[in-house]
Amino acid sequence: MERAVAGQSRVNETDEPGPADARRPVYEVERLSKVYPRNRFLALENVELRLGEGEFASVIGSSGCGKSTLLKIMAGLIPPTAGRVVLEDRPVMGPRADIGMMFQQATLLPWKTTLENVVLPIEVRRGRTAARAAMARARELLDLVGLGNATEAYPGELSGGMAQRAAICRMLITDPAVLLLDEPFSALDELTRDFMNMEFQRICMARHATAFLVTHSIPEAVILSDRIYVMQANPGRIAEAIDIALPRPRTLDMINTARFGEIVGHIRDKLDSEGFL
């Protein structure tokens, strides 16, 4: 089987430089490798990537290829075996307040109201008084995602989509410099998921957020991203970086355009040629 050479390709017809190249680099992942000591499993090998300011990038790959491992190392939740991660010119050596994170499960604490859950990061970092002071800001955020009426509800009373929206607010309450998202909407039904993706794009555009999304859905990656890293499994490494030059804001009907189909097809071919679909 012919192995595709790892490198960059563009799926835009114009000659202008891809948006990612022009941006000030914020997040740099340098020759990152990870061996899990428990089973000596090589989960990541020489992963390199760069995130520009305000850029939305995605990693796409089959399940088990090392996406979550990459994200956890980038977030400073687990140490790499080799290589390093630099955020805003400071190496990441543990959890940091300027990194916002979101998981597939909303992981809201069931004994706290939506509002209390949203201010939890403040409460943990700066105490109850600061948390109470942040509640006005939390209400604004909840309003923004349409949860203005659910501030006093407990997570058990929220639908899956509502819970993830609350998790978005919890991630944003500390005004992080970068957002890391591990398949944040993949537990939701497809309609809710499309809606949440558009909602999330709106939020990111309004904040000029720098975001890094892990997903295994090609359309989701394409509709949200400026750049997509295609990840190969066993050991996990980046096979290709693809710039998506679709105009913003992206809309759901773009999915039906020929251009979109072309990009999705290209990525699917890429994943196919890597032999993991």
Next chain:
Amino acid sequence: MSAADTLRATPQADDTVWKERDPLIDRIPRPLAISGLVLGVVGLWWLVTGLKIVSPIILPSPAETGADLAFVGINLASGGYVLSAFITTTLTVIYAFLMAIGIGFVLGTLVGETKFGERAVMPLLVAVDTMPKVAFAPLFIAWLGFGISSKVALATFIATFPIVVSTAAGLYAASENERFLFKAMGASRLQTLVRLKLPTGLPYFFTGLKIAAVGVMAGAITGEFLGGGKGVGALIRVSASQLDTPRVFSLIIYLSFLGLAMYMLVVWVQRTLVFWNKQDTIGGVA
């Protein structure tokens, strides 16, 4: 139009509408089911004694027992010696329960939160738990005397282990993502314990408390059997040695109310405290 109106206005063609019907045994309402079961057992009891299948010394009739139940009840209500026995036993049980909760919680947290506890403390606790704990009663009596403390010690000893295990199990219950969430927020170990792991483990903790509530009763009564004193266990032993079986029966029945009260108290506190856990309970009591 309300749902009820819709329901009424919807024409029902007999040949298309069908209903689900539970079998008879699932349709008996709770008060009827409970009283029916109790009456059935008492009826059987009455039959067995009425036909003189067993001697009245071994099994007194329901009537005899009922009369004694009334006698003991009057004694209890009028502040007689049965009341003071019940006060002694109740105090024993309460002290033991509180001590078991305190010790069990601390040891359980040590086991569930630290590798040291998991590696060293837990195996030793299991070793101790597998010993027949009642056999320690003579030791407790030798060390603490015939008063209430030796009974409290035995009851505590019996009830602690389930709380250790359930507390530790509860501390493992928080999901990996929840732990990562707290790590990402920069939470300290203590913060993660207090704000995530302990609340998440509360339902487990209460399961242990229910087992312990039963355990302290057994421990207290056993202690009173073996170590005398002023409690209900001692009264039961005296009555049994005098072949006063109806008295033994009625004391046991009143004791069961004490046990039930403790148990229901735990269930109530759990419902209030762990309000978010809408787990199905067995018959609303377990």
